Amino acid sequence: MKTQIIETKEEKALSAVKVGQKAIISAIKSCPSELLQKLVSMGIVAGSEVTVTQRGFFGSPINIHLFGSVLSLRSAEAAHIHVQPL
Numbered sequence: 847m848k849t850q851i852i853e854t855k856e857e858k859a860l861s862a863v864k865v866g867q868k869a870i871i872s873a874i875k876s877c878p879s880e881l882l883q884k885l886v887s888m889g890i891v892a893g894s895e896v897t898v899t900q901r902g903f904f905g906s907p908i909n910i911h912l913f914g915s916v917l918s919l920r921s922a923e924a925a926h927i928h929v930q931p932l
Contacts, residue, residue: 858931861908861924863898869929870895877926889913890927 863869871894874885889912890896899916900909906921919927 856930857928859925860896860898860910860919860927860929861905861921863929863931865898865901868895868897868932870932871927872930873928874926875928881923881926885923885927888917889915890917895932896929 857872860869860871871890871892873892874882874890877885894912897911898908899911902908907918908921908924909916909918910924
């Protein structure tokens with residue numbers, strides 16, 4: 847019987863994902879309730895696939911592609927969103 851090794855990528859903040867990289871949202875952590883409500887209303891929920899499409903000159907804002915829409919987040923907001931890179 848062969849042993850299968852499954853490699854999982856490390857979870858990191860959405861703010862650390864590079865432009866062009868895809869990721870799956872795993873959780874929203876350490877987030878004020880007002881921001882959590884805003885993110886969920888934008889469709890940012892666990893299990894969703896996102897692609898970082900653009901960054902501002904100093905790293906903020908971060909544009910992401912989610913469900914056919916482009917959303918813009920401050921890097922401080924994106925730091926609360928934890929993802930698993932694909």
